[in-house]
Amino acid sequence: MNLSELKGxxxxxxxLGSNCYPAQRLERYGLRPYSxxxxxxxxxxxxxxxxxxxxRFDSFMHPANMVIEGTMFEGHNYSVRDCFYDIESVHDFLTSEQVEGYQRKLPEFRQTMERRVNRLLHKAEYCQKLLFVRLHASFVEASVLEGALxxxxxxxxxxxxxxPGPKTLHDLNxxxxxxxxxxxxIEWxxxxxxxxxxVFRDIRYIAPSL
Known part of the structure; x- marks a missing residue:
């Protein structure tokens, strides 16, 4: 598939990660109506x-699988890894609140995760056409990811x-x-x-009537 076929x-x-950059780009173009x-x-x-x-996100970020691995962003946030899925939360837990604060916030964090997972599964079931954006994946990895989707x-x-590439747009076809x-x-x-x-010219969000 080439870029022209992506339009619509x-x-x-x-x-779909690998970091915050895709979500920030979607938000800039008005294509992120929810988290x-x-x-x-x-x-x-x-x-x-x-x-x-x-x-299907089963037990994602369940406390039994979560481990504090260190700190991020000059020590402001904890890096908390889901060891089963190998995904890190890096914005949700502040080091200023210490480990006790992390433990206190877990129920609220779990509720947020559950709400977002349920929304995504609902969209996957009922939306007529979804666009997913992933930063960093080889051709083989993209093929496997496409199969999972x-x-x-x-x-x-x-x-x-x-x-990532130089200051030009290269369609890998x-x-x-x-x-x-x-x-x-991928600079700003x-x-x-x-x-x-x-890239995002002629890609539009049409709110579903769900």
Missing amino acids: DYDGFYS GVIDWMYSNSVAGLVKLLNH AKLVKHQFRLLVVN WPLPHTCGLQLP DAESDMIWNE
Whole structure:
């Protein structure tokens, strides 16, 4: 699938990591009407992400699987890993609240996760056309990810995979039926913005009548 085939109307959008960048880009273009499950997390392992989709997010970020691994952002936040899915929460728990604060916040965090998971599963069941955006994945990884989404999503979907590149837009023309692979810059500057503007030109959010 190439970029021109990605254009069109969608009634749902989701970031699939690997960090906050895809969610921030979606938000900039008015394509993030709600929070996704892993918008603000680190999901560097595509295998872990595929497992998460195949398991339909079952027990995601369950306290039994969560481990504080360290701190992030100059020591302001805890890095908390779900060891089963190999995904890190890096924005949800403040070190200023110490470990006791982490434990106090767990019930609220779990409620937030449950709400976001239920919404995504509902969208996967009822939306007519979804767009997922993933930063960092090889062709083989994208193929496996596409297969996991095909099992999860009932109707149409597209997957946009972006890998970092120079200050130009390079369409990889991957021979995958639902996935567009691009190479482009992932900085926040005017030149990168112009390239991303072209990517999301003629991609529109149409709110579903659910």
